[in-house]
Amino acid sequence: xxxxNVYKEGSKTEVEKVYTAQGYDLMLxxxxxxMNIIDLDKLNDQTEVAKMIVKGFSKIKVLLHxxxxxxxxxxxxxxxxxxxxxTIIQIGLAVGDSIKELKSGNLKRV
Numbered sequence: 001x002x003x004x005n006v007y008k009e010g011s012k013t014e015v016e017k018v019y020t021a022q023g024y025d026l027m028l029x030x031x032x033x034x035m036n037i038i039d040l041d042k043l044n045d046q047t048e049v050a051k052m053i054v055k056g057f058s059k060i061k062v063l064l065h066x067x068x069x070x071x072x073x074x075x076x077x078x079x080x081x082x083x084x085x086x087t088i089i090q091i092g093l094a095v096g097d098s099i100k101e102l103k104s105g106n107l108k109r110v
Contacts (some may be wrong), residue, residue, distance in 0.1 A: 002090040004068055005083045006075040017075065019047040019068040023094025031095050033059060040099075043092040049085050060084075067091060 002023055008016040026034075037056030043046040053060060064076055064087075079087075 002067060002087060002094060004064065004069070004071070004079060007080065008077045009019045009078065012080065016078070019071050019075075021067050023090070023097060026091070026094055026098065027066065029096060030063065033063050033066065034091055034095055037063065038088060038092055040092055040096050043089055043096070046085055046089075049088055049092075050081070053081075053084065053088060059087075063091075 002021045004019045005015045006017040006019065008014045021039055037050050038049070042052070061073070061076055062070065
């Protein structure tokens with residue numbers, strides 16, 4: 001489960017809304033964009049994730065809109081960086097799980 005907290009206007013502690021997404025629903029384009037920004041091998045290091053977010057900052061909002069299409073720009077502006085880091089890690093784990101699924105050959109033919 002991937003989630004993103006949106007805080008009330010003017011508050012750094014009171015959550016107004018929580019967006020959620022299932023990792024298996026990620027679109028190929030979202031996964032590709034994510035992998036262009038984030039090194040999956042460094043997901044366990046929050047400092048490295050923060051650095052990658054800063055480096056790919058211009059693409060982060062687009063990525064978040066892909067994962068949480070109903071989130072507005074205003075709501076994304078009301079997310080804490082510490083929460084954003086956790087959300088990026090959750091997306092990374094979902095991407096990693098998707099890649100493992102492809103490697104293992106467990107995909108079902110339709």
